[in-house]
Amino acid sequence: MAEPLLRVEKLVRRFGGIIATDNVSLEVASGELHAIIGPNGAGKTTLISQLTGHLAPHSGSVSLAGRDITYLPAYRRCALGLARSFQITSLLLDFTAADNVALAAQAHAGTSFRFFANARKEKDLRDAAHAALDRVGLAHRADVLVSKLSHGERRQIELAVALASRPKLLLLDEPMAGLGVTESQGMVKLLQELRKEVSIVLVEHDMPAVFALADRISVLVYGRVIASGDPDSIRANEDVKRAYLGDQHVVTHHG
Amino acid sequence: MKSFTVSKAVTALMLAGLVLLPLYSQASGNIFILTLFTRIIILALAAASLNLIMGFGGMMSFGHAAYLGIGGYAVGMLAQEGVGSGWIQFPVALAASAIYALVIGALSLRTRGVYFIMITLAFAQMAYYVASGLARYGGDDGLTVYKRSDFSGLINLSNRTQFYYLCLACLLGVIFLIWRIVNSRFGLVVQGLRSNEQRMQAIGFPAKRYQLVCFVISGTMCGLAGALLANNTDFVSPAVMYWTRSGDLMVMVILGGMGTLFGPVMGAVVFLLLEEFLSQITEYWALIMGPLLLLIVLFGRGGIMGMLGRANRG
């Protein structure tokens, strides 16, 4: 079997007495859309944060395309082709949409220790930003301050920022959280497009969307992967039904 | 300048006033005003340099006066040792400030928030006590600079008008540099870090490196102000590094408007003129200045530049 794009082995992370990530092992093949589902507090965000380097694991390892990245800082992982969106929108609020995205492009286009030339006049960066904004359908809002954008628009900018760094692997933490019905549909369509170009790890509560999009699904409960497989096998899995899918309250309850 | 705004107009007026001031001083025979404004311009330069890290970079340094001392002592100590050339004194002043900033910044940037404010303060106090302990260079009492920096006849620092224009040129030069930096790749990264460090890390920027370089640039600029200040007063003492002096610089920046190009200049002009004016009408000027600062914080958000911006819209 070929080396998977992302390999997570026996990852453990505790918060005080809570084991938020409990011996998680996971593989994401190149080109795959791998969904991670689980009730609130299952440890999905914690897992993503360890993949991106925002949180250090207590043990276990993470490797990207065969390279051990367990102890690399976030910015180095990003340079290696990992990009994330945040569950709770995390953008530069006092910058325009275009600036937010252009900065992501800038991080991957040569040194940023340039002190004299006006960066907003660098055509390459601006073009890259507009292309990414166009992808998420926000080209017309490019020059608006992010603080003036709606919640839904900010979710889309999150995605555009991640895209602008031309990642190999996209880690999306609940991209649809808080979106309206039409906005959600738009996002699903967009993800349908994106999955053709980039591997994706998708954390999402919207079950129809997950089952429509995912190649493989891993189910996380209390920090542990209780099942992993293609959508049909997950749908049929008794453990999953009992722990999670059967309980509609949890599914519809967003966090 | 795309459009007319109140703040641009006021800034332009202020700059015109600063450029023309020596003419007025000569015509009216008012030498005092030229001396006063030389000091104002030098401290405006220091405030502008602080604004680079504080306003644009979000690094709240409470120890910026240390560079005034370092720049000043570089000039004073060299002069005492018989090195009177400005071509040596000034580069040494800048280099010493840069090195100090590099060391202090590398250590301080490990902390954040209030801890950063306090650790920069602590280092400045250390510098203050080091200076007080230099017996050879006057210790507590300070060091008299008997001869101003000599620039091989190119410019005479003992000539009031020439010295004034040198200071003004330095101020405008530094503001020009800050303007370029702020809009450069580097500047956008630094401002992005102020806005949301987590996001910047996630898109691939090692935060500390950029912040440290910014910290060093700012310190070097302030070292220049220190070298000029020592020439202006013909004297340098630990007192220029005292923490209340760092507080004054912060006040100037905030009063004028953090993160604006000319705000710190405006802040320095207003703060120091107010001090001068109040101390002329009453011996107890700080009785008014103190509460005034409180009111400015409570009601004057964004400083003078912020208020001018609102005047434009309102």
Next chain:
Amino acid sequence: MLLVVEQFLNGLQFGLLLFLLAAGLTLVFGIMDLVNLAHGSLYMMGAYFAATFAAWTGSFLAGALMALGATLVLGIVLEMSALRHLYGRDHLDHVLATFGLILFFNEAVRLIWGPAGLALPLPAWLTVPVPILPGIHYPAYRLAIIIVALLVALLLYLGVMRTRIGMLIRAGASNREMIGALGINIKLLYTLVFGLGAALAGLAGLMQAPILTVQIGMGENILILAFVIIVIGGIGSIRGAFLAAIFVGMIDTLGRAFLPNLLRQVLSGAAASTAAPALSSMLIYLLMAIVLVVRPEGLFPANRR
């Protein structure tokens, strides 16, 4: 030997005094998230009040008690009129506004009491040397400071750890939202905490008054020391403030007492006497820098959020 014991006690005494100042600062900081540079002004006011009231009443004790009450009231008035509006604001706003208050207080003191300092003479019964060890005497007044400060520290500890208000204070220091959810009158609690901090600062000031001259600006140097202490100890931590205060008090006092002689071994006399006080002052800031580099949130961080 005699000198060592005496300087050691002096260090302890100064450290305890610093603790009184730092305790109020760290409470206000930890609970209201307010950086109050004017805390040193309250210390100064305590000293001026004590000197004035003692002169009026002719009694040191009466003067001290009245001064304590006066700083408490002053603190409460200050909180209600000005500082309360700063809660929730940027730390930078706090720095600027309370910097303004320092200017104000210094000038007000100059206006009321004049630029020259005051003296607060001790009553005769406090000036006698007390035997503490065979053959070793120590001034009664300094001993009294140590005892009073230790008592206050104990009361503070019991108050914070054992009482309902103390529980609220601890809750507030580690979780600001929770305290609101408990339906407590936060405004009142904040005012009381600030008043308490002011009274502690005033107590430190009035106890220090007979040892140093009472003068304008006396609060500023010591304020910076208090800040160093709460940063070393960890913001919001009373325990951290206590340990750090003793530590800083010792270093400062012992450094001043013994460094000159040590330095004279390597430097000329004049150079040593200039360098020694500078070096011992530096030691404290050096200590703080080392602590922050190793533990960026202080030794005992209270706000683990």
